[in-house]
Amino acid sequence: MYYLQIFSIIGSLVLFAIVIDFIRRGLLKEKYSVLWLASAVVIMALSVKKELLDSIASRLGIAYPPSLLFLVAFIFVLLITLHFSVVISLLHEKNKAIAQELALMKNALKEAGIDVPGKARGDDRK
């Protein structure tokens, strides 16, 4: 066992445990945990089975096999951020629709004689 191997096994175990704990405590939705768990499992598998890491690395022409771990981790980070960008775009659309609906509804209420007071100065204070 190399130090790096031990380090990456522990690291992926800790990541896995943190993600599971976050789901358990409701801090992370299952939907957004899949890529995190997958990255932990894949890095763990590559760390535990050194032959697997070596054979994939040699097939990809990577001279120093442990750098495959970094490559895999990097690809997962890319996927996760891309996923976030998609999620943010969807949220943006939904958020916009709600804000527009709110503007239309406030006006409808006003026309029905119900005046919702506008923003108070304290509203924006953090």
Place this chain on the structure above:
Amino acid sequence: MKELKVRLLVIIPAFNEEASIGGVIASVKRHAPEADIVVVNDGSIDATAEVATRAGATVLSHLYNMGIGATMQTGYKYAGRYGYDVAVQVDGDGQHPADSIRFLVDTLVKNRADLVVGSRFLGEGDYKPSLARSTGMAIFSKVVSAVIKVKVTDTTSGFRAAGKRCIDFFSSRYPDDYPEVEALVLLHKKGFSIMEVPVTMSERASGHSSITPVKSVYYMVKVLLAIFVDLLKRV
């Protein structure tokens, strides 16, 4: 000729336009008294909403600033839900000629077009943009005209009239930032008809263009990219 009866809505997007919005509303009322006016206040921090209400417009206020695309779309949603036949966009800064609103609407109705754009470059006008801006506008015009196969000289003009089909489409789908050019491409993809008529625009009554020199490069790239991405989108 028989006057065609259409329910007309004028949509005025406004962000911190307290100085000019009152004049714009008064001008619209004078030149198009049959129109209802809705001001979409995009989270202004000045008295835009109060001034517009006092001037007799319906005001829809966004809780926070969402940009021109979302602002126009709120107006189109209002037009769609309250059953308007035609919606005309007029900027809140006073550069669009309210006396041409009827011309836009008549052209739309007579030709059964889906969108009529008021162009600063058709016919005689004394609109003289800076060299950088006119180059950009010329490029947009060339690219868009080639893509949508209709000659559009003023693709960035926000002075336009939209028919019922167009109102419905914009309610569900409207580009976010710098939406004017993209909207043309999306409409073309829907198979809607687009026309252009000459109008004369004045210098802005107040404020300045939302497009600063620094932003203009981003603007050019973003819009050109968006034109081609729009071609790939499902509509």
